[in-house]
Amino acid sequence: MSHHIVEVKDLFFNYPDNIPVLKNISFRITHGESVAIVGANGTGKTTLLLHLNGYLVPASGSVRIGDFPVTKNTLNSVRRTVGMVFQNSDDQLFMPTVRDDVAFGPLNLGIPPEEVEKIVENSLTRVGALGLKDRPPYKLSGGEKKAVAIAGVLAMSPDILVMDEPTANLDPRARRRLIRLLSSFEHTKIIATNDLDMALDLCGRTIVMHNGEIMADGTTKDIFSNGEILEKSQLERPLVMQKCPVCNSEY
Amino acid sequence: MAKIDSAFFNLGYLDRLSYLDTPVHRLDPRSKLITSLIFIFVIVSFHKYEISMLLPFMLFPVSIASLGEIPFAYLAKKIMIVAPFAVMVGIFNPVFDRGILMHIGDTGISGGWISFISIMLRFILTISAVFILISTTGFTGVCLALERMKVPKIFAVQLLFLYRYIFVLIEEVHSMMAARALRSFNGRGMGHKVAGGIIGHLLLRTIDRARRIHLAMHCRGFEGDIHIMRAMKFRPADALFIVAWSSAFLCFRFYDIPGIIGKVTGGMFR
Numbered sequence: 001m002s003h004h005i006v007e008v009k010d011l012f013f014n015y016p017d018n019i020p021v022l023k024n025i026s027f028r029i030t031h032g033e034s035v036a037i038v039g040a041n042g043t044g045k046t047t048l049l050l051h052l053n054g055y056l057v058p059a060s061g062s063v064r065i066g067d068f069p070v071t072k073n074t075l076n077s078v079r080r081t082v083g084m085v086f087q088n089s090d091d092q093l094f095m096p097t098v099r100d101d102v103a104f105g106p107l108n109l110g111i112p113p114e115e116v117e118k119i120v121e122n123s124l125t126r127v128g129a130l131g132l133k134d135r136p137p138y139k140l141s142g143g144e145k146k147a148v149a150i151a152g153v154l155a156m157s158p159d160i161l162v163m164d165e166p167t168a169n170l171d172p173r174a175r176r177r178l179i180r181l182l183s184s185f186e187h188t189k190i191i192a193t194n195d196l197d198m199a200l201d202l203c204g205r206t207i208v209m210h211n212g213e214i215m216a217d218g219t220t221k222d223i224f225s226n227g228e229i230l231e232k233s234q235l236e237r238p239l240v241m242q243k244c245p246v247c248n249s250e251y
Numbered sequence: 252m253a254k255i256d257s258a259f260f261n262l263g264y265l266d267r268l269s270y271l272d273t274p275v276h277r278l279d280p281r282s283k284l285i286t287s288l289i290f291i292f293v294i295v296s297f298h299k300y301e302i303s304m305l306l307p308f309m310l311f312p313v314s315i316a317s318l319g320e321i322p323f324a325y326l327a328k329k330i331m332i333v334a335p336f337a338v339m340v341g342i343f344n345p346v347f348d349r350g351i352l353m354h355i356g357d358t359g360i361s362g363g364w365i366s367f368i369s370i371m372l373r374f375i376l377t378i379s380a381v382f383i384l385i386s387t388t389g390f391t392g393v394c395l396a397l398e399r400m401k402v403p404k405i406f407a408v409q410l411l412f413l414y415r416y417i418f419v420l421i422e423e424v425h426s427m428m429a430a431r432a433l434r435s436f437n438g439r440g441m442g443h444k445v446a447g448g449i450i451g452h453l454l455l456r457t458i459d460r461a462r463r464i465h466l467a468m469h470c471r472g473f474e475g476d477i478h479i480m481r482a483m484k485f486r487p488a489d490a491l492f493i494v495a496w497s498s499a500f501l502c503f504r505f506y507d508i509p510g511i512i513g514k515v516t517g518g519m520f521r
């Protein structure tokens with residue numbers, strides 16, 4: 001199943017103001033892997049993710065999704081393969097009701113309406129939000145919005161899920177539920193996040209970015225126990241890996 | 252700020268009303284839209300001094316609102332909020348148009364005042380028809396009806412988006428106003444200059460958001476057409492609704508019903 005592979009090679013990118021944002025990024029993510037991309041705010045995580053579905057085009061270097069290099073001609077199949085969950089759910093839920101929103105993608109793919117109805121039910125059931133079907137998105141809580149946004153992406157049956165800071169702005173309970181949900185998916189997952197505890201729970205592998213470059217790439221456990229890397233990339237060790245503040249014993 | 256939100260933009264309540272299940276709600280959005288448009292068109296077609304012949308038209312908003320279980324207090328409040336605009340339109344008539352048109356007792360009433368009252372009446376009638384339409388059909392329903400009736404799709408879709416994001420925008424305005432109020436002391440920093448900055452900033456944020464929404468749409472296969480699944484069914488009841496009300500409107504338009512009633516009951520309007 002080579003089309004679940006994401007390969008980025010020697011990628012450079014700068015926004016029109018010409019300050020380089022991404023420098024010499026290379027990695028390869030294979031089928032079924034879960035990878036966290038961590039790094040301080042403004043290091044370019046979001047910018048990198050936007051290359052994975054062809055929204056941004058590298059200044060040099062290449063991005064391959066499965067068998068295709070990402071180019072104008074392959075954009076449609078790339079966007080079908082890569083499902084994007086944005087940081088701000090309000091940007092993603094633009095239709096009048098939850099149902100319309102989840103149906104948006106499948107209808108665009110030309111799937112007949114009766115079929116779409118089933119897809120909508122399935123996707124909402126998977127994220128545990130079937131009860132919200134007829135609600136307008138502005139009335140949902142943060143966690144519910146996120147769940148619905150994910151349902152909208154699942155409805156396109158992507159092979160790869162790309163998420164930008166999914167747990168940002170969620171309360172602890174909603175965050176927990178989201179993590180449980182994500183761990184039930186078998187997709188290849190790429191998650192940009194500053195929530196290292198979530199990364200530890202969900203992702204076997206972590207890529208650390210710093211100032212637009214990859215500073216480290218390895219198993220999550222190794223990276224999070226390496227104080228030097230965390231220090232340099234301005235990150236903090238996940239809570240579960242810190243010493244217990246009460247009894248001062250190791251985790 | 253909270254006041255403006257609760258009074259002017261209490262769209263959430265409007266939305267909730269549209270989920271009621273009454274005979275009026277069950278009608279096809281298109282039949283309600285068409286009937287309301289005919290209603291507005293007929294009202295606007297009266298000459299500017301007309302008052303008495305407008306009165307029978309009250310029957311439409313009153314009966315639809317009661318059948319559709321739309322609280323009158325709510326309607327009245329909405330009308331009061333928009334009323335200043337109508338007053339602004341009509342207030343110069345009494346100033347410029349001073350010719351005496353009729354007498355009540357010994358007092359002469361100028362044409363200006365009559366047309367002013369006529370404007371207010373028409374305003375109340377049309378605005379209540381629009382609010383009733385939206386609260387019994389839902390904003391989405393109205394947009395979709397427009398689209399089905401071959402109004403350019405882009406227009407209908409823009410209305411939909413406006414409605415979706417006005418909530419987000421209000422929230423943004425709120426938080427920015429609150430941030431300003433919290434950091435201003437003795438009224439400093441509450442002036443026009445800062446307000447201008449806030450509006451500019453809001454505009455930039457809105458453009459940014461529009462870009463992200465567009466991106467999100469493309470990520471889900473958007474290629475210029477918005478598809479919405481919504482079964483609309485035009486039943487005999489809908490045809491009856493349109494025909495019955497339209498004939499009533501035409502009847503009110505061409506026969507002076509209050510005049511006739513007046514004559515019959517012994518000439519109250521002499």
Ligand SMILES: Nc1ncnc2c1ncn2[C@@H]1O[C@H](COP(=O)(O)OP(=O)(O)O)[C@@H](O)[C@H]1O
Nearest residue numbers: 015016017021040041042043044045046047048
């Ligand atoms: N649309 C844009 N135009 C210009 N510069 C941008 C734009 N978006 C992001 N940047 C800049 O690119 C850098 C990386 O941003 P971003 O990818 O959003 O970082 P992260 O997601 O890691 O917080 C930042 O310095 C930011 O200011």
Ligand SMILES: [Mg+2]
Nearest residue numbers: 045046047164
């Ligand atoms: Mg980001």
